[in-house]
Amino acid sequence: MTTHTPLLIIGTGFAGLGLAMKLKRQGDNDFIIIERSDDVGGTWRDNRYPGAACDVPSHLYSYSFKLKSDWSRVFAPATEIWEYMRWCAQDEGLMPHIHFNTNMLDAAWDETSKLWRVQTSQGEYTANVVVTAMGHLADEKYPAIEGIESFTGEKFHSARWDHSAQLDGKRIAVVGSGASALQIIPEMAKIASQLIVFQRSAPYVIPRPDRAYTEAEKRRFARDPESMEALRSDLFWGMEYNYAQRRGIPKSIAEAYTMANGHREAQVSDPEVMKKVTPDYEIGCKRVLISDVYYPAMQSANVYIEASALERIEGNSLISQDGNAFEVDAVVFATGFEAIEPPFAPHIHGRNGLTLSDYWSTGMQALDSTTVAGFPNLFIMNGPNTGLGHNSVLYVVESQIDYIVGGLAYMKERSATVLEPRPESETDYVDEMIDRAAGTVWLTGGCKNWYVDYRTNRLTVTWPDFAYAFRDSNGEFVPEHYATA
Amino acid sequence: MGIVLTKDPVVEGEILVDGASLRYYDSMDSRGERNPIVLVHGTTGSTAVHYGYLFPMLATRQRVVSVDLGQPAGELTIDSFRRQVEAVIDHVLAGQKVTLVGYSLGAVVAATVAADRPEIIENLVLVAGWAKTDSQQLLRNSVWNALYESGNKDALAQFTVFCAFGNPFVGARTLDELAPAIKAVNVTEFGAAQMQVNRDIDIVDRLDKITANTLVIGCEFDQMVPKRHSKDLFGAIENARYTEIPSGHAVVFERPAELHKQIDNFAADPHRHPAGTIIPTVKP
Ligand SMILES: Cc1cc2nc3c(=O)[nH]c(=O)nc-3n(C[C@H](O)[C@H](O)[C@H](O)COP(=O)(O)OP(=O)(O)OC[C@H]3O[C@@H](n4cnc5c(N)ncnc54)[C@H](O)[C@@H]3O)c2cc1C
Numbered sequence: 219m220t221t222h223t224p225l226l227i228i229g230t231g232f233a234g235l236g237l238a239m240k241l242k243r244q245g246d247n248d249f250i251i252i253e254r255s256d257d258v259g260g261t262w263r264d265n266r267y268p269g270a271a272c273d274v275p276s277h278l279y280s281y282s283f284k285l286k287s288d289w290s291r292v293f294a295p296a297t298e299i300w301e302y303m304r305w306c307a308q309d310e311g312l313m314p315h316i317h318f319n320t321n322m323l324d325a326a327w328d329e330t331s332k333l334w335r336v337q338t339s340q341g342e343y344t345a346n347v348v349v350t351a352m353g354h355l356a357d358e359k360y361p362a363i364e365g366i367e368s369f370t371g372e373k374f375h376s377a378r379w380d381h382s383a384q385l386d387g388k389r390i391a392v393v394g395s396g397a398s399a400l401q402i403i404p405e406m407a408k409i410a411s412q413l414i415v416f417q418r419s420a421p422y423v424i425p426r427p428d429r430a431y432t433e434a435e436k437r438r439f440a441r442d443p444e445s446m447e448a449l450r451s452d453l454f455w456g457m458e459y460n461y462a463q464r465r466g467i468p469k470s471i472a473e474a475y476t477m478a479n480g481h482r483e484a485q486v487s488d489p490e491v492m493k494k495v496t497p498d499y500e501i502g503c504k505r506v507l508i509s510d511v512y513y514p515a516m517q518s519a520n521v522y523i524e525a526s527a528l529e530r531i532e533g534n535s536l537i538s539q540d541g542n543a544f545e546v547d548a549v550v551f552a553t554g555f556e557a558i559e560p561p562f563a564p565h566i567h568g569r570n571g572l573t574l575s576d577y578w579s580t581g582m583q584a585l586d587s588t589t590v591a592g593f594p595n596l597f598i599m600n601g602p603n604t605g606l607g608h609n610s611v612l613y614v615v616e617s618q619i620d621y622i623v624g625g626l627a628y629m630k631e632r633s634a635t636v637l638e639p640r641p642e643s644e645t646d647y648v649d650e651m652i653d654r655a656a657g658t659v660w661l662t663g664g665c666k667n668w669y670v671d672y673r674t675n676r677l678t679v680t681w682p683d684f685a686y687a688f689r690d691s692n693g694e695f696v697p698e699h700y701a702t703a
Numbered sequence: 704m705g706i707v708l709t710k711d712p713v714v715e716g717e718i719l720v721d722g723a724s725l726r727y728y729d730s731m732d733s734r735g736e737r738n739p740i741v742l743v744h745g746t747t748g749s750t751a752v753h754y755g756y757l758f759p760m761l762a763t764r765q766r767v768v769s770v771d772l773g774q775p776a777g778e779l780t781i782d783s784f785r786r787q788v789e790a791v792i793d794h795v796l797a798g799q800k801v802t803l804v805g806y807s808l809g810a811v812v813a814a815t816v817a818a819d820r821p822e823i824i825e826n827l828v829l830v831a832g833w834a835k836t837d838s839q840q841l842l843r844n845s846v847w848n849a850l851y852e853s854g855n856k857d858a859l860a861q862f863t864v865f866c867a868f869g870n871p872f873v874g875a876r877t878l879d880e881l882a883p884a885i886k887a888v889n890v891t892e893f894g895a896a897q898m899q900v901n902r903d904i905d906i907v908d909r910l911d912k913i914t915a916n917t918l919v920i921g922c923e924f925d926q927m928v929p930k931r932h933s934k935d936l937f938g939a940i941e942n943a944r945y946t947e948i949p950s951g952h953a954v955v956f957e958r959p960a961e962l963h964k965q966i967d968n969f970a971a972d973p974h975r976h977p978a979g980t981i982i983p984t985v986k987p
């Protein structure tokens with residue numbers, strides 16, 4: 219059986235839910251959302267490892283059109299963010315629109331009927347317009363490690379935490395030193411008999427100004443919502459300030475070094491540890507991370523830092539690139555996500571059957587970071603050049619929501635059945651991305667990072683500018699960039 | 704002597720005006736789609752101090768020139784500064800139309816330049832500026848002066864930070880967190896002379912000669928030059944639009960990224976908002 223809908227949204231993370239909320243609020247009920255999992259929440263349903271929390275303050279990392287006055291802390295734990303998203307979905311009446319346990323397998327543009335044909339684990343859907351909101355950090359990345367299958371203990375990725383695993387008193391290895399690893403390591407240090415941290419490269423870490431909000435503050439926020447908006451504005455522009463680091467502005471780089479080096483020196487006393495946790499690349503090339511508990515944990519008696527990548531596994535023995543072997547009972551892979559080549563791309567077929575991954579074989583690209591020439595009636599959220607290392611991703615998401623809502627209204631207004639991104643507009647936009655990215659630390663900082671496409675050395679994941687500039691540029695649909703039929 | 708503003712080399716130069724030796728900085732950009740921006744700093748400031756963030760960030764998109772105001776041999780008046788800025792523009796950007804940006808006292812200077820040379824000042828941005836010194840400013844200026852004369856540098860520095868930053872900004876920080884800002888206050892004789900100039904500002908009669916597309920930026924929590932002054936400028940300058948930033952007078956330190964957005968948006972397209980518009984403050 220085929221289900222038809224004018225608009226099919228795929229994914230119920232912040233992107234998919236946010237778009238649906240906006241549509242619903244303007245009285246548009248003609249859409250279906252499919253979700254491969256059994257609940258909403260995306261990132262925050264999946265990432266509930268011990269210590270999981272946001273690293274953009276919650277009063278900013280939430281929808282501007284759905285403020286929450288009673289965030290428990292400056293940086294809310296993952297479960298609270300997940301609860302917030304479930305509340306949004308319920309409170310805004312989205313649940314009846316969502317088809318859970320429905321995995322998109324394949325989506326193809328049908329030129330004859332001018333429809334998308336979407337195959338899912340629950341049968342076929344057809345839709346006039348498809349919005350992919352399948353995330354940019356939704357599919358975990360395992361490093362290709364020789365002998366991984368020979369390991370008989372507990373092993374899982376940070377985003378697929380096995381909450382039934384018994385880790386207390388065990389010998390545990392954490393592989394990675396990114397944002398998730400930094401949150402996991404202090405928690406594992408508390409329970410492991412021995413913790414081995416495999417660290418390919420040391421991150422820069424600065425203080426994390428976390429604290430609980432008092433009941434009085436929460437009530438003030440509730441009674442005076444403007445005070446929430448004022449806080450949000452402070453937080454946004456405070457984070458925005460740090461974009462100057464990505465441009466390598468000497469004053470900002472100096473400030474960042476002062477903060478990161480000062481934090482490390484204040485927290486690390488062991489000279490051996492100090493050597494290992496001191497980064498060897500220019501600050502800002504990878505994300506600057508926040509934690510007050512990471513360095514203390516790294517110095518615990520039961521923690522050993524192997525300042526080398528994990529190379530292979532033999533039975534329960536983990537062997538590093540430096541050739542050192544460690545016997546452990548459990549391995550946590552905090553090794554990040556597939557961001558350069560989105561896992562959905564091979565399954566989206568545009569005109570003439572071309573897949574997005576073929577089209578993107580030299581790196582992701584999109585018009586206004588949202589649509590792709592040759593893929594009519596398709597909007598992509600959190601796709602090419604949307605990532606932010608220095609500010610809230612939701613600022614980009616909300617800009618894209620406005621863009622897509624504008625595009626849908628434009629189609630309706632013209633009674634258009636086909637919305638066709640102009641290839642020349644896309645080319646202009648890609649050139650503009652190259653211009654904007656030139657001179658950013660991602661391209662000049664001399665470190666491997668997951669924002670730059672390894673095939674072309676083009677920055678394809680991150681938005682290479684202030685966050686505000688994303689909204690200036692892409693916060694409104696641009697009819698001139700499209701042809702309609 | 705050189706200060707490092709951007710990653711790329713910035714040309715530094717010096718010219719002599721009325722016996723004052725003036726330093727200027729030029730990002731030397733050939734993209735040329737926009738008018739070059741000329742930055743004028745405020746009281747006791749300099750390019751490095753007031754535009755350490757804005758100069759390099761604006762320069763990522765276009766040519767930026769900045770002036771370090773200097774002490775003339777003779778009497779110091781607002782017109783001394785006007786002649787200095789005009790001299791740098793004539794020297795560095797001869798024959799070009801410019802977007803002139805002034806902050807605080809620099810906004811007063813910029814307004815006088817725009818009134819005197821409407822043919823070259825095509826666009827004008829006045830950040831936390833004013834047209835006529837009022838009693839609130841005079842009272843603050845007198846207290847400042849008494850502290851300066853007393854030689855109590857510590858009290859002067861604390862008073863300066865107390866007035867310069869917005870009350871929400873100060874209130875949300877510990878004294879330890881504010882210590883660097885207090886420590887950074889450094890008043891020279893030239894700075895004190897500028898404080899005297901601030902007492903007698905009255906450029907009201909010149910404002911109707913300004914023809915530039917003008918953006919007036921007021922700071923919501925400004926206690927040094929309260930935003931009503933910016934609203935006065937908005938009313939007095941024919942081709943003006945107005946916007947507000949939720950910050951104290953020290954907006955170049957408190958909200959430099961937001962200030963960047965406002966200046967950059969305006970420089971890119973000065974006509975986007977018609978004269979008379981109050982451009983809403985960004986709600987992120
Ligand atoms: C641990 C962690 C912490 C983070 N912290 C922050 C932070 O502090 N601040 C910040 O700005 N950003 C943070 N991020 C980035 C975060 O990913 C984004 O902010 C945001 O949550 C992305 O939302 P999304 O809706 O695009 O994707 P997701 O939340 O990933 O949602 C995608 C949804 O699509 C579904 N889906 C995927 N493929 C299919 C398919 N084939 N069929 C059906 N459904 C499918 C998934 O199940 C999922 O529910 C963090 C990311 C991680 C992993």
